[in-house]
Amino acid sequence: MSENNAPPAEKVVPLTEEPKEGGGEKGPSKGALKKAQKEKEKAEKAAARKAAEDAQKKQAEANDVSKNDYGELDPFGRHPGIPSNDKVPRVKLAAVAEQFQDTTHAEENDGPHVVFTATVANSRGQSAKLAFMELEQEYNTIQAVVAASDTLSRQMVKFSTSIPSQSRVVVHAVIKKPKEPVKSTTIQNLEAHIKKLYIVCKADAQLPLQVADAERPIPVEGEEEQKGEDDGRPIVTLNTRLNNRTIDLRARHNQAIFGIKAGVAELFREFLKTHAFKEIQSPALLGAPSEGGANVFEVSYFGGKAYLAQSPQLYKQMLITSNFLRVMEVGPVFRAENSNTARHLTEFTGLDMEMELLDETNYHEVVSLLENLMLYIFNGLRTRYSKETDLVRSIYHVEDFKLPEAGKVPRLTFAEGIAMLKEDGVDVGEMDDLSTPDEKRLGALVLKKYGSDFYVLDKYPLAVRPFYTMPDPATYGQDASNPNAGYSNSYDFFMRGQEIMSGAQRIHQAAFLEKRMREHVSPVDPNNPGLKDYVSAFKAGCNAHAGGGIGLERIVMLWLGLPNVRLASLFPRDPTRLAP
Known part of the structure; x- marks a missing residue:
């Protein structure tokens, strides 16, 4: 039989479709149409919500008085908020501690300004307007304060609490005398009130070894890793420390x-x-x-x-x-x-x-x-x-x-x-x-x-x-x-x-x-x-x-x-x- 004389091909009917009245072609079921309508509405709501969030974020960024004073530096150490000719000399924390042993200048409202690089030992938020950081440089640690004000935004406070431990940062701060000595740091008679904060190199949020755990004595030879009896912190074996030696060596x-x-x-x-x-x-x-x-x-x-x-x-x-x-x-x-x-x-x-x-x-x-x-x-x-x-x-x-x-x-x-x-x-x-x-x-x-x-x-x-x-x-x-x-x-x-x-x-x-x-x-x-x-x-x-x-x-x-x-x-x- 020639191709022109072949019988018409049988139409395949989708399983989800039901016959139309009068024996005509079958269309989508009512259930399928209803489901499609719900998916469409859901997508439209999500798009609207995202648009609103983007608009809110854009508005917040526009109103962020500190938007140029914090952020992550690019691989070349650049940031939109840092002028290319800004070459402020960096100081050592040891030199800061030595220079301000007499805290008279640090007691002034607008105390001495310093710029230094440091490692974030930890960062914790006290509220939406206040955060504390422990910054480390060699053997020295200092408490840093990030406090919202007319010139420092809540967004910057939130940013400071999001920085993973062990990240490297560059800090612009005013050195002040704390109300009480800071017992948790080596520099106890001073604290750094941060004005600018930039991440030089961000650490992974989950590291195989925490430096704080490396600053404890190794367990007796052959002892398995376990939870410490006193504070619940893990006891990390020598083998684990040596396998992650570059992190372990950061311990003071x-x-x-x-x-x-x-x-x-x-x-x-x-x-x-x-x-x-x-x-x-x-x-x-x-x-x-x-x-x-x-x-x-x-x-x-x-x-x-x-x-x-x-x-x-x-x-x-x-x-x-x-x-x-x-x-x-x-x-x-x-x-x-x-x-x-x-x-x-x-x-x-x-x-x-x-x-x-x-x-x-x-x-x-x-x-x-x-x-x-x-x-x-x-x-x-x-x-x-x-x-x-x-x-x-x-x-x-x-x-x-x-x-x-x-x-x-x-x-x-x-x-x-x-x-x-x-x-x-x-x-x-x-x-x-x-x-x-x-x-x-x-x-x-x-x-x-x-x-x-x-x-x-x-x-x-x-x-x-x-x-x-x-x-x-x-x-x-x-x-x-x-x-x-x-x-x-x-x-x-x-x-x-x-x-x-x-x-x-x-x-x-x-x-x-x-x-x-x-x-x-x-x-x-x-x-x-x-x-x-x-x-x-x-x-x-x-x-x-x-x-x-x-x-x-x-x-x-x-x-x-x-x-x-x-x-x-x-x-x-x-x-x-x-x-x-």
Whole structure:
């Protein structure tokens, strides 16, 4: 059948339609028409409501006397209310607090005007006309007041309460004296009455960690996150804090910790520079493992292998052979030790020094210098960083660090230390290296007997020290069957019963060095690729010398009484952590 002669197609009738009277085409049902009419009316009402709201908002904006005095800056720091030539100098809150210690000017109705940038710690509205903000800058916090008036709108008050915590703002304010001291801020005798308020960078409303929760002590090791018993605030574990470290570091006590850490390094340099030490920078990449080859990180190096240095020890000594007779270094140290304790890191900062001995038979001249170095650091922390120290210790409560008088640092031989432990009932071997609990116990005994949290343990057993350690001539060779018997010219320094520094007189004659390398408890080959250049350096002649290596993070941890060394590392590295 041709297309023209095909029967007409059957008309498909929608299910929602009903037949019209007379058998004609079917149209929309009454229910569908009614529903459509309701939807139309609803849409018209919504549009009318939005139009009214837009008109009201537009009218409010037009009547907003403060519309140019608040808002969010664009990425280039611009805002319609800020003239392009407006270059008002910014001030520090610390300088404001110092300048207006005498609050006479702040008591005036139109007190001094200042402009400063700050972090919003919190913001709360008291009413539609009044809001309070806590603004933070480094260690300092100040209360800010946003009060509606003829020149400051309610819209601006509302805006101030909408700013998320941790946002960065720039503030134009009048400094005034509050009616009562503000106990919740560090600057208590002043407050900032805001006149202009701009957001420099807005924080997310929901952060993974609140700074206020980071300003509490970490829970005991292994404790799960839970609600605090006293105030219902969450107890945030160390792992959560480290996973969100950039937020965690905003806590004021963390700022203080790293101010102190920088201070220790500065004091270390200051003291040694006044004693004619030259600062060096030794390589961290090695072509072969050194110091016995254990506990080193292997890395890919142009198709071959390289290794991260465990310490600058060998290079310090090589420089002594090069007539760099007093050297110091502040730099990274890498230890591939699978130690998941509260006092171990796989990367830390070493404070190292090495120096010639003016008298090759008296390595204690170096011990005395190191004692004075540590006393200089401790006293410097007391005088220069008391504010930071007090802030951290207000969170991690610890007794004040007890120091001996200059020249009276307790210096015990290893044998004397063992005797003290045995007398106290500790079962310890005469020539065994001390365990961490034994060290802490000895520290408590020293504190009780000498009244000092700082002491030196001298003359360690030769068998527990590295191959380059000078044996004690009084005991070396007495046991023909055991070349590692007896003691050594080596020493460790302790704070609160924990080791912070290991040092010794080093072997300076090539032939004796090779002998000790071969007969050591863990023998090493002097011709090993990682050691042959080191050994060869002594064949050109070398001064007798000694030195030590100090763990910077440990000093900070033990000075402040921190429960974990990771708190003294900006972005700590341990066997399970390589990020952030």
